[in-house]
Amino acid sequence: MKEKSRAWFYQQYGKTKEIDDLIALYNQVEYHDNDLLTDFLDPGQIHILREIIGNEFFIDDFGGYPDAEKRRVYISERDSEIKPEDFQITAFEVEYANKFIQLRHSDILGSLANSGIELGTFGDIIHDESGRWQFFAKTELRPFFLEQIDRIGRNKVRIREVAGKEIIIPEDTSIEKDEIVSSLRLDSILAGISRLSRTKIKDVIEQGDVKLNWLETRNSNIIIKVDDIISLRHFGRIKVVEITTTRKGKFKVVLKHWQAKKRYN
Structure with missing residues (x-):
């Protein structure tokens, strides 16, 4: 960001709290000499953050599976290999009576968003053709999701952790x-x-x-x-x-x- 001032980013993207928050992430690494792992960010936020950081730090992103839209970003002053586990993301599956009820993306998003956690603490919500639903979240919140989320809307559900081959390939509905x-x-x-x-x-x-x-x-x-x-x-x-x-x-x-x-x- 030394080459582009805060005013430049305001001119490009508007003077908003979102821009200030992204610039604050840069400053945390610049002035505290610590690696930084962000919340889940959308592709637009990641694009701006990469613009802000430029070539001054090493940066990588991951969302729990290869084609994830919302991802956590790892920022470091050191050129070291960043592994998937460094992003501290856990995948969860929503188990429910899928023979009798249907869940929608908006149902799961609404229940997670209204559970008292911040939107940036969880990432993509995906499903396949058989009606399986999974979502990705910060590993530190694993106990919360496993113990506190037992309903999606009016429907009783069970949340369990999944990994590896259990992570589904999302259905392309385009x-x-x-x-x-x-x-x-x-x-x-x-x-x-x-x-x-x-x-x-x-x-x-x-x-x-x-x-x-x-x-x-x-x-x-x-x-x-x-x-x-x-x-x-x-x-x-x-x-x-x-x-x-x-x-x-x-x-x-x-x-x-x-x-x-x-x-x-």
């Missing part, structure tokens, strides 16, 4: 779509896939209901590129997989779409 658009602007891409008007999409962006690569944006004019992740509230999340030009000078955009349960009208 749908691949092709869209032909006249522009690669953010509002054009969203209007095409959501079937909302450009005017409506611009209003939605200005309201703060759109995130680009996990960070809120109110700029409709941003040019979208391959691997960008766009989230639209009540619509879902899309990933840009491929962009090609048609013979008529338009753009064919291949997208993966993870649908939200609640949709815009």
